[in-house]
Amino acid sequence: MFCFRRAILTLFFMFLLYEVDLLENGLARTPPMGWMSWGYYMCGIKCEGNESKCLNEDLVLSVADTFYDEGYQEAGYEYIIVDDCWSEKARDRNGKLVADRKRFPRGMKFLADYIHSKGLKFGMYTNIAEVTCMRYPGSKNYLSLDAQTFAEWGVDYLKVDGCYVTEEFLNVGYIRLGKYLNETKRPMVYSCSWPYYIEFIHRKKPDYALIAKYCNMWRNYHDVQTSWEAMIGIVEHYRSSYGEMAPYHHPGQWNDPDMLIFGTGVLTRSQSRIQLAVYVMLSAPILISCDMNKITAYEKQLLLNLDLIAVGQDPLGIMAKPYKFHGLVLWVKPHLPKKGDSYPTFSFALVNLDIEDVRLDLKPGLYGLNSTDGYSMMDVFSGHHIKNITLHDTISLIVPGHDVLMYTMYPL
Template sequence: MLRLHVLDIVFLVILLPENVKLLKNGLALTPPMGWMSWGYYMCAVNCDNYPDKCLNENLILSVADTFYHDGYQEAGFEYIIIDDCWSEKERDENGKLVPDKKRFPNGMKYIADYIHTRGLKFGMYTNIAEITCMKYPGSQYFFDIDAQTFADWGVDYLKVDGCFVKEDYLNTGYIDLGQELKKTAKDMVYSCSWPYYIQFIHKKMPDYQKIAKHCNMWRNYHDVQLHWPAVKAIINHYKNEYDRISPYHGPGQWNDPDMIIFGTGALNENQSRVHYTVYLMLSAPILLSCDMNKITTFEKKLLQNLDLIAIGQDPLGIMAKPYQLEQLVILWVKPHLPMKGDRFHSFSFAIVNLDTEQHLISIYPVVYGVNSTDGYSVMDVFANTFRKNVTLKDYIQVVVPAEDVILYTLFPL
């Protein structure tokens, strides 16, 4: 079994290798897990006409209740994050941001307190420009005031967008806002969109060494859309960018492929397995975006699979390496804990088939870094069953269904 208790994870984090680089705020030592409003709700402010799809106080509190009562919190989901479109269109007379008075009548401190009483954490959104991506007040010229405002409200996680600014400002604005957040003495996970705008808007290569010094996590590809082709595009992007971005990925600093789109009806069961598994193999943040009441029984069981989550939340935080086996079949290989002694990692192998036809795949694990001379015990993670023991000379053969994934974990004997 792959399950790790919370105390085990804390102990293992203490034993991390000295060369692992951590952001100095000491947060997000494993990838954040939670819920974010944007992917499904977007700028859902027309609550009179669409009360069932409305970004408001009741929605946020209901997500907290669902996490608390339905097993998500125990599985590791803890952050509840409000994205764009939460504020009034004007600041107050003191230059402070004001929550929309109709949709958030009790204010953000009330929401934060409600979430905190359930042992969960609260996140919010801003942009480093004068306005947000949806034309609400941004934080430019107000970094100090906004940082203190978010701290006073009890914010634990801040997503910062980068619309409508020039390249040079991206390379200074995120650093400057981060410094103001530190001055508040309120710990906040700092989520940046910095590399995305550098690469896809300004057509330059991001300086990940600098970004990793200042941000806990960062978006570096397009927003996920509510359909399977968007998920496939994200998977292929991370495959193609692995060599560039993996050196800067680890405890306290994570590449963020955007949200999980369960609960939207966008994916079938096979596609859902692929979506979730690849993100966990990447040690990526896991942020749902949906009406939590629309999560299916299958999706809930998958989301709360502790054997899967142990792979994604592994304290070493190693980003799985991709290997193209066939044109539409990718093998993702991830070393992780537990280890045998200090030499032999466990490994997870995710064979991802993006084709519309099944594929017969054979792999020799020794080719991909396994090295225990006593061999390995192979577990089928989805079936939760022992498959067989293998030596360094053996191969594994399996039929991978169309648009699906087979996931094995190899434990050193």
């Protein structure tokens, strides 16, 4: 009996220790929203004569001021994230990371304190290898020290890349770093690139069940480029991979299709509608990457459209299901508010990636709607309620080329 009880206790404590290693930070209950430097500024270290593409202290402070002054913060955009190339090329004599002394003269703790003073949150970047993707000091041999350093600086979000390491180390390094982040007791959203490198560099199938245990969000496709074609590739990847991604996508664990390319001048109005509509239907993180002064009035209107944001920030966090037909893709997503316990609201996004218009007859009742009292149909982009429909109604629509129609159906 004594041996049996000892064996049970041993198993219990082994299980307990295993659970401690899991990501239990309670963060990212809705997909993070904010700004990230990489997509537009990239490794913006050549500042003399190129101030408009310089990654430095002034830039980050200006983004915080814009979020605070122009309504982005109230709409839910809260994270300001500095990507690669922020550090000196060498650690200090104690092995600690050091911010570039010329571009960030007051250091990262100063940035964090300023951002926090605005009620916003601060994010940073590292890589799981010995160097970052752009050959700055990485965290491989300093996982515990770097986790503690980021905590001391007041970091709220950590993006962790996966360049230059083996498949074997990807599968242990992200887990180890997550453990050290937990041990700091500092709440930090943990953004991993783990599945991207497994699939596209090492040519294996990502283990999403494992990844979702240790990361708040994860990149699983190529970096977005500032082009319409790159955006099409992301949308198509998420459509074709829905079956393997959706089961592990929920509050606290998100698939991340990378940044919005608003403010870069490469998208038309309708193409901008497509990117943001698909992202909110996916319950994806919404991270802008641009010079905030170059966002057009129309792009700003989209980014601050609270009906759109409500779909993306829905607490249920369901990834919309795609249906391909009639030359376009219909994305369908149930979300709050509910009528009672049984009748959710549904949003529909009809996405046309081709140049030609598509005419179709849509019967929304075929896609999960279940309220026999019918639904009130709202155009999400205009905010106008169009009409009431029943489960049996058919709606005749024209979806213009390179555009999206998006409707929310509220149960009556």
